[in-house]
Amino acid sequence: MLFNSVDFAIFLPLVFFLYWFVFPKKLKLQNLLIVLASYVFYGWWDWRFLSLIAFSTIVDYSIGRALARENGLNKRNMLLWTSILVNLGFLGFFKYYNFFLDSFTSAFSFFGQEISAHSLNIILPVGISFYTFQTLSYTIDVYRKQLEPTRDFIAFSAFVCFFPQLVAGPIERASHLLPQFYKKRVFDYSKAVDGMRQILWGLLKKIVIADNCAEYANEIFNNSGEYSGSTLLLGAFFFTFQIYGDFSGYSDIAIGTSRLFGFDLMKNFAFPYFSRDIAEFWRRWHISLSTWFRDYLYIPLGGSRCGTWMKIRNIFIIFLVSGFWHGANWTFLAWGALNAIYFLPLMISGKNRLNIDAAAKGKILPSFKEIFQIGSTFFLTVLAWVFFRAENVADALRYLINIFDTTLFSQPQIFPTTLMTLLALFVITEWLQREKNHGLEIYGNGLLKHRPIRWGAYIGIITIIFSFGGSQQEFIYFQF
Incomplete structure (x- = not known):
């Protein structure tokens, strides 16, 4: 269901x-x-x-x-x-x-x-x-x-x-x-209402963001030999938001639904695409799985309380197992290995816990340094997702090689203006809400604490869902 x-x-x-x-x-x-x-x-x-x-x-x-x-x-x-x-x-x-x-x-x-x-x-x-x-x-x-x-x-x-x-x-x-x-x-009315808000935000992520991005990501990945490097990069960009909207949207609906019945589930996503390094990304992405592996595999192996070579071994084990958990394909192992390589310099230099709080905490705009950190981390994540999406490792490598050819800076052959506008509005909203638990949470300060703005947001989101929702797709993580 x-x-x-x-x-x-x-x-x-x-x-x-x-x-x-x-x-x-x-x-x-x-x-x-x-x-x-x-x-x-x-x-x-x-x-x-x-x-x-x-x-x-x-x-x-x-x-x-x-x-x-x-x-x-x-x-x-x-x-x-x-x-x-x-x-x-x-x-x-x-x-x-x-x-x-x-x-x-x-x-x-x-x-x-x-x-x-x-x-x-x-x-x-x-x-x-x-x-x-x-x-x-x-x-x-x-x-x-x-x-x-x-x-x-x-x-x-x-x-x-x-x-x-x-x-x-x-x-x-x-x-x-x-x-x-x-x-x-x-029954707690305030929890139930907040649960409904989180369900609504999760439906927006799934129906509008993920399902629309899926159509273009599928077209580009399935016919990658026909497109320019800029279009291939855009295809990886679409899949990046497809998997985020799909999986975090499911988590939002699950958490919101649980609150309707008086249960509190753990937070599973914390606006991961605003991370300033890969270590922060993995503290914010699929939190329930990453902390499960940390507590039941990484720490029993010795965690970070051992020599450098043992730390490197433990990092590779945890990321490879995490990749393999996602599916029986060498692409997932390659995806895990690539993330381990991303993570290792931070761990070896002791900088893997520099960014704990939200980016630009208490501010509207990030600094230039934070913009660069967020942008570079996001770019590395986009490249890694190519392995996750590809049918096999050879296809993934071919896809990445074709991105970086002479057509990278050409005009993309596919550029859905409506979807790009929706993505921009979505990212802006998530940025403004990044210190909260979900995109429609109203506790504390923020524009949504004002009732007219809040109800305008509800009506606007429902209108967008019915007007711009993509064709129904099964949740990606059902296969895992």
Whole structure:
């Protein structure tokens, strides 16, 4: 069920009504409703994969209970590795089986040995990478004794399958989201209204920014040999905003929807394209995944508390694993490696935490230095996204080489004026709101605190969505 579909427009009010008006004082029934609604939401794509979610839920709940009773280190390790192998086993089979099979046979073919192997017609379950990491966070935290294992199976099931963030995050930690299912929720009008604002902003990002950019990015990438360097650069620029509008738009809708039901999800994007270096970009992009890898992989490997060569190793591991998490293709590994190369000079020089606050904090305009930093970081990010979008590494390299030929400074063959105007207005709005949680948040100072301006913005955004919305596209991160 897509957030930007008629189905969801009917589904959400119905669940909201049952949640607050039929079961307002019955916590267990509210949690059970969330489980049932989440299974309907997920089953809308393919009901057969509900068994995977149910099985993961049962396995990790049972292991959590077993860890509560067991103090022996060997048995605790066995229980932890059971959870890891079961969860990553499912993920590995559905997502990476054919990739490893093809890579294995290609490697033997390279050395002159032909191997006959048949790939399987495997359908990737939507969101499996997200809910797998979410359940793993629970088991690992219980193993580390940082979280008390739950006795409430319904609450745990609701935590695993919570429909707003089930298929594309944010990847919630059990320590943050699970306790919210234990407590009675009281309807908070101000939170609900802000949630609606965030949903509206997320729909604008998806329907107007991402879906329109997708049309031009697809045209240029799919026919890259026919276009000039300037047009290819513009195609990479369009994909840069497509993936941002698509993924951060989903996160905005998920977070806003959660607030309608009295839940707070973690912030997943913090205006990343205003970052002044790559380290800041990764603190602001897909925050739930980057912090997951930091806490459960990077720090256990030694993090930054080791020698230079070990730091370099850890950085490459974290970025390569992050790339591979996104998909079974060498392009994602290349994308991860390139970002590691971007990051290394900052880490080695100790400058990876220079830019913590928002750019030009408390000011309307950035300094010339900040303009240069933001522009250069954005340009490097645009180039890296070429690997993410390309079909294979060879296509990505060819695309980048063709950008930097003699036609780079020619007039682009494609230049959609309306879309460029919408992007300019979008970037200006995000810049003005960069110190807030989303583009329509009104807390504190700002133009949106004035009611006429605020309602004008609502009407304007709704008008833009209906007037300039692109053709409906599935969310990019559903494939991950």
